[in-house]
Amino acid sequence: MHLSNTEENYLKAIYKIAERKNKSASTNTIAKYIGTAPASVTDMLKRLAGKQMINYERYKGVTLTTIGGREATQLIRRHRLWEVFLASRLRFSWEAVHDIAEELEHIKSEELVNRLDAYLDYPKFDPHGDPIPNAQGKFTLRNQMSLSAALPGNKVVLLGVREHETSFLEYLNELNIGLGTEFTIKAFNNFDKSMNILVDHNKETLLSEKVCQILLVKKI
Amino acid sequence: MHLSNTEENYLKAIYKIAERKNKSASTNTIAKYIGTAPASVTDMLKRLAGKQMINYERYKGVTLTTIGGREATQLIRRHRLWEVFLASRLRFSWEAVHDIAEELEHIKSEELVNRLDAYLDYPKFDPHGDPIPNAQGKFTLRNQMSLSAALPGNKVVLLGVREHETSFLEYLNELNIGLGTEFTIKAFNNFDKSMNILVDHNKETLLSEKVCQILLVKKI
DNA sequence: AGTTATTTTTAGATTGGGCTAAATTTATTG
DNA sequence: CAATAAATTTAGCCCAATCTAAAAATAACT
Secondary structure: OOOOHHHHHHHHHHHHHHHHHOOOEOHHHHHHHHOOOHHHHHHHHHHHHHOOOEEEOOOOOEEEOHHHHHHHHHHHHHHHHHHHHHHHHOOOOOOOHHHHHHHHOOOOOHHHHHHHHHHOOOOOEOOOOOEOOOOOOOOOOOOOEEHHHOOOOOEEEEEEEOOOOHHHHHHHHHOOOOOOOEEEEEEEEOOOOEEEEEEOOOEEEEEOHHHHHHEEEEEO | OOOOHHHHHHHHHHHHHHHHHOOOEOHHHHHHHHOOOHHHHHHHHHHHHHOOOEEEOOOOOEEEOHHHHHHHHHHHHHHHHHHHHHHHHOOOOOOOHHHHHHHHOOOOOHHHHHHHHHHOOOOOEOOOOOEOOOOOOOOOOOOOEEHHHOOOOOEEEEEEEOOOOHHHHHHHHHOOOOOOOEEEEEEEEOOOOEEEEEEOOOEEEEEOHHHHHHEEEEEO
């Protein structure tokens, strides 16, 4: 089944929304995610339903079919493998890789993505710590938790971020925080749920509740 | 100036046609090259003229403007750099790289192509021996001639091919001929302009006139 | 040079992907 | 539970890129 870039983007959006909300995706949510008018989404949903990619019933949300889910997973695989290539081989920073990978992910060649995977030594995680599905679509799981769930005194290492926006990643750069950075939780401030952390044994930094929720860590 | 993939492909076609014929490109020629109806070409030519990419006058052919030529050259640069990446890093065969590079060449990021160039060590020629323009659009020239122009007794090395079609390249593979292959011209057959050549000091092979014209060699 | 053939352009239609405005269905709430 | 609000869909439109068929301009030939 041939899919256009746009159709693929809708499938990816539905996948990510469903993953987050753990259920079906609504027209409005998709519209916001993609950045189009809800009416355009309705049109596209009909088309994707016709291609057996989604389960669509008027006024209910949509879910991916088995093949729709497979397409979405492969798209995520391609996206994240290209991100690894851009960061590890071409030395792009982690905030620059997303936009370019958005284009590269649509290159249609099974052979290409599998050779790229091998060339990169079958990476399991991308530069933001997101898991890369293998050729069979299987994701690697690992123990990780939101920083919000850590307690004062805990020493943790950063495994991933739930937000890929450039400005946010640049903010982390300024704080000297990147994947693999280790830090200690000095204090939890109950009134605004912010945290004081110690990076590199010398800089004490305040992280807002929002940032704590975005950071994915593991206790060490 | 933003160009769609389609517009870029038209510019590339005009560039290649003009390069070959050494003059302006006609509507019909472009239509044949792109694989569309002449009427579609006319529409597109008007649009490209509006974007100052070509010089267009009804019923005359078209030529690229300075900026149109620069766009075409950059597209060729991207195409050939990706071909090098696919062949040298991902180990694709020389007949497989063209189609994938046709997609990759449209990824829009100046930074990407320049980093790729550096990563590949600023290659000067692609896997078919075609020159790769540098960031300033300058092509590397070298001494080469069509095999047709070589004489019996000459020993030559293959530098490039003027035809990228898969079936032709696979034919050369079967003959154990690739870039860098050295061979000696044993005989020139005047009646059909074919040549007998000796590859690897053991296989004597007959090459048709057409093939001789396509192969680009240098005397050694 | 005049007629025919070829090339190119115009006219009008189609498809994918998008929009706004209006209508309809579902959800919320006094 | 009726009225209002929010979400969704329909209707009708637009643009890019394509097509076919017909008209117009250029080229070729007797």
